[in-house]
Structure formats: C-alpha cells, structure tokens
Amino acid sequence: MRYFKNALVIYYSRSGNTRKAAQAIAERLGCDIEQIKSKVTYGMRFFGFQRALAHALLKRKPRMEPLQKNLKDYDLIIVASPVWAGTMAAPVRTFFSKYKKSIKRVAFFLTQGGTYGREDALYQMRQEVGMTPESIFVMSQKDFEKSSFEKEITLFCSDFRKESREPQKKPNSIPIEVTQTKSSSVDRELRH
Numbered sequence: 466m467r468y469f470k471n472a473l474v475i476y477y478s479r480s481g482n483t484r485k486a487a488q489a490i491a492e493r494l495g496c497d498i499e500q501i502k503s504k505v506t507y508g509m510r511f512f513g514f515q516r517a518l519a520h521a522l523l524k525r526k527p528r529m530e531p532l533q534k535n536l537k538d539y540d541l542i543i544v545a546s547p548v549w550a551g552t553m554a555a556p557v558r559t560f561f562s563k564y565k566k567s568i569k570r571v572a573f574f575l576t577q578g579g580t581y582g583r584e585d586a587l588y589q590m591r592q593e594v595g596m597t598p599e600s601i602f603v604m605s606q607k608d609f610e611k612s613s614f615e616k617e618i619t620l621f622c623s624d625f626r627k628e629s630r631e632p633q634k635k636p637n638s639i640p641i642e643v644t645q646t647k648s649s650s651v652d653r654e655l656r657h
C-alpha cells in the first residue's frame with residue numbers, strides 16, 4: 466500500500482482513452498488532475514497521427530503550456546500517457562524534462578492499443594524522470610470495454626491510499642522494549 470497526502474494526476478491524451486482513465490483515477494483517489502496541453506497539435510486525421518508517430522520516434526519534446534498546478538504542492542504525481550510507437554507520447558516527454566525536478570514520488574499509468582512497446586515506454590519514462598516509479602500500470606484497448614474498465618481502475622487505485630488528516634494515535638499500549646526486542650530479533654534472523 467502506498468500512502469499519499471496530496472496526489473496529482475497529470476495526463477496527455479490525443480483520442481480520449483487516457484483522459485477517461487485519468488479522470489476515473491482522480492475521482493477514485495479524490496485527488497487533483499491536470500492535462501498536459503501541447504502547443505503542437507496531434508489531430509485525429511492522418512497528418513495528426515503521422516506527426517505523433519514521427520515525434521515519438523524522434524523523441525521530440527514539443528512545447529507545452531505551463532501547468533496551472535504547482536507540482537511541489539503534491540507528494541505523489543501519477544503520470545498517465547498513451548504508448549506511441551513503443552514510447553511515451555511526445556508531450557509527456559516534454560512534461561518530464563520541464564518538471565521532473567519538482568516531482569517527489571511518481572507512478573506511471575499507460576494506455577495502449579495492444580501490447581507492443583509497453584516495456585520500452587515504461588523504461589523510457591523512468592529514464593526521463595530519473596527515479597523509480599512507485600507503481601506502474603498498463604491498460605490495453607480491450608480493458609476500456611465497459612465490463613473491465615472499472616475493474617482495472619479499481620485495481621490500479623487499490624495500491625494507493627490517502628493519508629488521514631487526523632493525527633495518528635501513538636500506539637502507547639505497546640511497551641517500547643517489545644518493539645526493540647522485535648527489531649533486534651529480526652536483525653539476528655537476518656544475520657543467520
């Protein structure tokens with residue numbers, strides 16, 4: 466289980482799949498959401514697809530609008546991207562290069578048509594952000610069918626829990642010696 470105080474879902478979507486998933490995640494986790502707005506458009510016609518393909522293959526970083534949210538206000542950033550030609554969508558690469566310094570903890574969520582390229586995409590996202598993601602998840606086109614969409618989103622979200630704002634009660638009923646004995650016996654077990 467991963468606990469967070471304040472999480473933000475950041476997504477890019479060309480044709481709507483990743484948006485749908487990102488919105489469902491933000492709703493489920495009760496966290497904020499922001500879209501990456503690329504200044505370069507990747508329209509739904511043939512040329513939009515061609516440009517998206519070329520920019521993914523060339524590892525381009527198209528310019529983006531500045532984010533509205535301050536990433537430093539969040540302890541966990543969930544980055545959602547479609548897979549483009551076995552890598553992340555080009556605007557997501559831009560996002561990482563501009564904002565990675567403000568990211569404390571990260572999780573990745575990918576959507577894709579089939580199964581091609583998911584490992585490469587995850588690897589490259591990890592390289593771009595420069596840290597190990599706390600969680601990774603991939604949804605294929607078939608997972609967007611009504612029957613499995615909710616199940617998949619629930620599965621991803623079940624890894625995370627919002628920390629209660631209530632101050633945690635100290636476990637004062639447990640004597641301190643017990644805790645110490647416990648850890649030293651673990652140490653002993655590890656040594657043997």
Ligand SMILES: Cc1cc2nc3c(=O)[nH]c(=O)nc-3n(C[C@H](O)[C@H](O)[C@H](O)COP(=O)(O)O)c2cc1C
Pocket residue numbers: 477478479480481482483484514517518521547548549550551552576577578579580581582606
């Ligand atoms: C340029 C381009 C390249 C793509 N390359 C892949 C790919 O390598 N592997 C894959 O499984 N799907 C690929 N897809 C399909 C998308 O990843 C998939 O449809 C995704 O859910 C789209 O997300 P969106 O609706 O949020 O834009 C590609 C789509 C585009 C537009």
